[in-house]
Amino acid sequence: MSSPNYVGRRNKLAKALKEAGVDSILVSGVSNVRYLTGFTGDSTWLFLSKTDTILISDSRYTTQLKNECGELKVDIRDAKRPMSVAVADVVKKSKARNVGFESDHLTVAQHQNLSEKIETATLVPTSGLTERLREIKDSWELEQIKEAVRLAERGIAVVRSSLRPNQTERDVRYTLEAAMRSFGATGPGFEPIVGVGPTAALPHAHAGDLLVSDSPVLLVDWGAETRSGYRSDLTRVFFTGKITKQMETVYRTVLKAHQAAIAAIKPGVECRVVDGIARKIIADAGFDKYFGHGLGHGFGLDIHESVRMSPISEQVFETGMVVTVEPGIYLPGKFGVRIEDDILVTNDGHEVLSSVPREFDDAVVEFLA
Ligand code: ZN
Ligand code: ZN
Numbered sequence: 001m002s003s004p005n006y007v008g009r010r011n012k013l014a015k016a017l018k019e020a021g022v023d024s025i026l027v028s029g030v031s032n033v034r035y036l037t038g039f040t041g042d043s044t045w046l047f048l049s050k051t052d053t054i055l056i057s058d059s060r061y062t063t064q065l066k067n068e069c070g071e072l073k074v075d076i077r078d079a080k081r082p083m084s085v086a087v088a089d090v091v092k093k094s095k096a097r098n099v100g101f102e103s104d105h106l107t108v109a110q111h112q113n114l115s116e117k118i119e120t121a122t123l124v125p126t127s128g129l130t131e132r133l134r135e136i137k138d139s140w141e142l143e144q145i146k147e148a149v150r151l152a153e154r155g156i157a158v159v160r161s162s163l164r165p166n167q168t169e170r171d172v173r174y175t176l177e178a179a180m181r182s183f184g185a186t187g188p189g190f191e192p193i194v195g196v197g198p199t200a201a202l203p204h205a206h207a208g209d210l211l212v213s214d215s216p217v218l219l220v221d222w223g224a225e226t227r228s229g230y231r232s233d234l235t236r237v238f239f240t241g242k243i244t245k246q247m248e249t250v251y252r253t254v255l256k257a258h259q260a261a262i263a264a265i266k267p268g269v270e271c272r273v274v275d276g277i278a279r280k281i282i283a284d285a286g287f288d289k290y291f292g293h294g295l296g297h298g299f300g301l302d303i304h305e306s307v308r309m310s311p312i313s314e315q316v317f318e319t320g321m322v323v324t325v326e327p328g329i330y331l332p333g334k335f336g337v338r339i340e341d342d343i344l345v346t347n348d349g350h351e352v353l354s355s356v357p358r359e360f361d362d363a364v365v366e367f368l369a
Pocket of ligand 2: 233297324326340
């Protein structure tokens with residue numbers, strides 16, 4: 001498949017509407033609108049019913065809508081006609097009786113405005129209908145994600161080969177972002193985490209002013225975004241100085257948990273079981289207190305998407321899901337290690353999409369003289 005099948009996606013959503021007990025839906029989540037129509041702007045909602053597919057937008061986007069989804073009907077509102085009024089008009093014309101809205105993507109104020117303006121139908125909350133479709137990537141999406149992984153891999157290769165003791169976390173971040181852009185990424189998939197020593201012990205740290213030479217441990221959590229909007233998400237730790245026994249133990253434990261979890265991924269397996277495999281290895285090594293987050297998550301158009309691997313997840317792996325596996329051990333004030341790769345669930349198991357070396361010896365960086 002060389003182009004995204006928006007019609008097929010909307011047909012699947014239309015089927016899901018029945019099960020959700022509504023005859024139409026108002027899609028307001030930006031990434032959901034993009035997934036269903038290809039439109040890359042914002043402030044634009046999609047109304048979908050058995051008979052109608054209409055994008056409700058404003059005049060800033062007239063040309064862009066024509067270019068990106070010219071086959072779709074659009075209702076362009078002007079500054080005097082608020083979104084709630086435009087939606088009410090569209091709903092009235094459609095003769096819909098029950099309009100689902102995305103409770104995860106509508107503010108309380110927006111909901112109130114809609115309730116006041118829509119007189120011909122009832123608003124019904126829905127959750128995760130499009131997100132559920134987005135869990136399973138089609139072949140075009142997989143091409144995009146693989147490209148995002150390649151861009152990230154090329155970016156980190158530049159960082160690694162140009163790493164210097166006197167670089168700050170920020171310097172490393174900028175080098176990485178510039179490299180990924182130079183290879184064709186529209187930008188990083190999210191703000192890269194670049195953490196030295198104690199910063200690496202914070203699972204969601206921002207790159208700051210610590211020097212690479214301030215600690216032997218450097219953690220980089222990064223990804224690229226493609227022109228089509230798809231992302232990758234990887235983490236590697238580099239040892240840039242004298243490695244302590246504890247650092248090696250922590251790294252090898254995280255790697256063992258990472259490898260065992262990946263090995264267990266296949267269709268039909270519960271996400272929480274895979275999370276538990278990694279968690280047990282880390283606990284058996286005595287570090288259970290230091291691994292607080294879930295094992296991994298889906299990603300695609302957004303960096304965190306449905307499919308969550310955690311002890312409370314009720315999801316089951318299906319062919320076509322793409323998830324991260326990212327166990328970590330964080331010793332406050334000292335250092336942290338996380339190893340993260342991107343995994344595709346295949347018919348008979350899984351495929352690791354990322355190939356940045358991850359063995360202990362691979363993590364050791366020698367500076368050029
Ligand atoms: Zn990450
Ligand atoms: Zn992640």
